[in-house]
Amino acid sequence: MNSGTNNNIPIEIHDMTVAYHKKPVLWDIDVTAPEGKLIGIIGPNGAGKSTLVKAVLDLIPKASGWVKIYGQPYTDMRSLVGYVPQKESVDWDFPVNVRDVVLMGLYGQLGWFKRPKKQHIKSAEDSLKQVDMEDYADRQISQLSGGQQQRVFLARALAQDAQIYLMDEPFAGVDAATENAIIKLLSNLREKGKTVLVVHHDLSTIPKYFDWLMMLNMRIIAAGPVKEVFTTENLRRTYGGKLTVLTEAADKISQAGSVHK
Amino acid sequence: MELSAAFWIILTGSLVAASCGILGSFLVLRKMSLIGDAISHSVLPGIAIAFIISASRDVLPMIIGASAFGLLTVFLIEILNKKWRVQEDASIGIIYTALFAIGVILISMMAGHIDLDQECVLYGEIAYTPWDIVIINGAEWGPRPVWFIGTVFIINILFIRTFYKEMVISSFDPALAMSLGFNVSLLHYLFMGMVSLTTVASFESVGAILVVAMLIVPGATAYLWTNRLPVMLILSVIFGILSSVFGYLLATYWESSIAGAMTVAAGILFLVSILLAPQYGLLGKFYNHLKLSVSFASDHLLLLLYRQLEREPQTLVIPGAVYQSTSTGRLPTLLALMKNRRDGRISKRKKHLYLTDSGKEMAHQLIQRHRLWERFASRELGLPDDEHVHESAHRMEHFIDENITEELYQVVNNEKSSKSKAKDKYEKK
Numbered sequence: 001m002n003s004g005t006n007n008n009i010p011i012e013i014h015d016m017t018v019a020y021h022k023k024p025v026l027w028d029i030d031v032t033a034p035e036g037k038l039i040g041i042i043g044p045n046g047a048g049k050s051t052l053v054k055a056v057l058d059l060i061p062k063a064s065g066w067v068k069i070y071g072q073p074y075t076d077m078r079s080l081v082g083y084v085p086q087k088e089s090v091d092w093d094f095p096v097n098v099r100d101v102v103l104m105g106l107y108g109q110l111g112w113f114k115r116p117k118k119q120h121i122k123s124a125e126d127s128l129k130q131v132d133m134e135d136y137a138d139r140q141i142s143q144l145s146g147g148q149q150q151r152v153f154l155a156r157a158l159a160q161d162a163q164i165y166l167m168d169e170p171f172a173g174v175d176a177a178t179e180n181a182i183i184k185l186l187s188n189l190r191e192k193g194k195t196v197l198v199v200h201h202d203l204s205t206i207p208k209y210f211d212w213l214m215m216l217n218m219r220i221i222a223a224g225p226v227k228e229v230f231t232t233e234n235l236r237r238t239y240g241g242k243l244t245v246l247t248e249a250a251d252k253i254s255q256a257g258s259v260h261k
Numbered sequence: 262m263e264l265s266a267a268f269w270i271i272l273t274g275s276l277v278a279a280s281c282g283i284l285g286s287f288l289v290l291r292k293m294s295l296i297g298d299a300i301s302h303s304v305l306p307g308i309a310i311a312f313i314i315s316a317s318r319d320v321l322p323m324i325i326g327a328s329a330f331g332l333l334t335v336f337l338i339e340i341l342n343k344k345w346r347v348q349e350d351a352s353i354g355i356i357y358t359a360l361f362a363i364g365v366i367l368i369s370m371m372a373g374h375i376d377l378d379q380e381c382v383l384y385g386e387i388a389y390t391p392w393d394i395v396i397i398n399g400a401e402w403g404p405r406p407v408w409f410i411g412t413v414f415i416i417n418i419l420f421i422r423t424f425y426k427e428m429v430i431s432s433f434d435p436a437l438a439m440s441l442g443f444n445v446s447l448l449h450y451l452f453m454g455m456v457s458l459t460t461v462a463s464f465e466s467v468g469a470i471l472v473v474a475m476l477i478v479p480g481a482t483a484y485l486w487t488n489r490l491p492v493m494l495i496l497s498v499i500f501g502i503l504s505s506v507f508g509y510l511l512a513t514y515w516e517s518s519i520a521g522a523m524t525v526a527a528g529i530l531f532l533v534s535i536l537l538a539p540q541y542g543l544l545g546k547f548y549n550h551l552k553l554s555v556s557f558a559s560d561h562l563l564l565l566l567y568r569q570l571e572r573e574p575q576t577l578v579i580p581g582a583v584y585q586s587t588s589t590g591r592l593p594t595l596l597a598l599m600k601n602r603r604d605g606r607i608s609k610r611k612k613h614l615y616l617t618d619s620g621k622e623m624a625h626q627l628i629q630r631h632r633l634w635e636r637f638a639s640r641e642l643g644l645p646d647d648e649h650v651h652e653s654a655h656r657m658e659h660f661i662d663e664n665i666t667e668e669l670y671q672v673v674n675n676e677k678s679s680k681s682k683a684k685d686k687y688e689k690k
Contacts, residue, residue: 021346054436057436057439057440058439058440059436059439059440075442078440078441078442081440083436083437083440085434085436085437089434089436090433090434091290091292091433093488094290094432094433094490095290095484095487095488095489095490095492095493096429096433096489096490097489100429101433104429104430104433104434104437107426107427107430107438107441107443108441108442110426112427112443113423113424114426115425115426116426140488140489142488156437
């Protein structure tokens, strides 16, 4: 892979290493996401799936390497990127209603100080309609079921009207209705030419939901069209046993107290 | 004179409590009450140093000193927690006690040289507020503490109004806020700066210990009453003002410390809220519990009468028998009976109870649901076909609404449920 930039590539990750407390959790990730595809990110627990998403979004520092969004740094392109965090990452007892949460998706466009206006409220309600939650706009978020919480998060990302969506386990712990709503939504996004990356756990649904796959276990095991990379051999390499070499190396580095650059 | 003194004291107390209440609401929501606690103590060395350097009680050096130490506290706690991996609560405990102790030492060393003592630092001197008058060109402009805390109150209101949206998103979902380009840590430090400023302004009135109460109690009380943030902020101000007024009255009655009594009043308001708040209060919970018990009792009642009808149509049921044979207690059963009679499901003729047609229909549905769950429990949950399924159905029948009934129908009437299909598939692999 050349190190130059390409403006047609939604996400290009170049030789990226990410460490927590100086212990690497992602090693030399070098991968690109093709435009207009539904891309699954799979791997065992602790493989660094969420970390990968957060590093792309510049939420955590990189020990080395870089990420480009359509050829530019994330900070210049954040309006093109929508983020759906794990729903457990927030306090659902927070005293706001569903509409308030969806409006947060528009805060980026609004910028500092400006308040949401009528058109923003309307667009938040349109987003709710797309996930079949329009009747819940005034509902307190503490009264939602797990599936409804997830749909509110999706509506919030839709309100961002992004080109690229990064979703962290949207299918985790949701009911059948929500699962169907998410599937419908994903295919709508694909029709509109959006690029969607989804951290996913359920292997049995991968061929059905996704076009493309990143198989991750501290490093990229395989990345490519589902038909090509979703093989028993790759699954075994992703999930089979621990990657003792990398784990030991990470421990050594963390004890030494620095990461080489 | 006496009346106007009371007025100034209550006004000062209200402004302290309201300023602290607004910021405290956000501290509570951000799960940072302990940080507020820490700041309110660790600004002390800042105040002492400002006193020593400026040799006066001027406001500006005090604000600068206190804010510097407030932010230093937050910074040091973060360093200990993130870089040295000390637990967050331990970090807070270490930093604020250390800084507070330094403040106490500085003040005790300077005792006699400066007009500041430990007593005042710990308990405040709100009682002297009316006599600490600002005099400009010989004219009296009201008590100095009122001007100070009043200004801070207005700054707090402006801060929250200006950064409302940013405060909400960074408190609820900091990761999203960062990904959208909001400088979450800058806002965090701004907010901590506001807490420091408010603490200094409150300090000389109510003292270090009671500032903590004012920062946390009104906000936590307001949170019990509502789940709308704007309402919560307004309520925290109202509870602050109420604490101040009742506190003053209590202090006059007890002839005690005013600041102490105001804090006790805040505590009493909190206790009352625990009892009365509609959704989270004990009374609200009791009401919800009773409502649930009544609906259980109602189901039991209908089933009892229905089974009686099936078995021995001639047997008559008197109300007394009903109380003995249901397990939900007398009061819920009585209320359930009244409700069903009002809704025309049960009628009473010559002291005996009968199901009306709509009552029969309702009981029939209940039995169907019960049986549906028994079938589901035996087939899908793998419970043995005896007491187990019956007990399970007995517990569940109250909770099965139309949606669940529909789903149960599908599961039970399909040849195989999705779950057992998935299992088959897995086993084939």
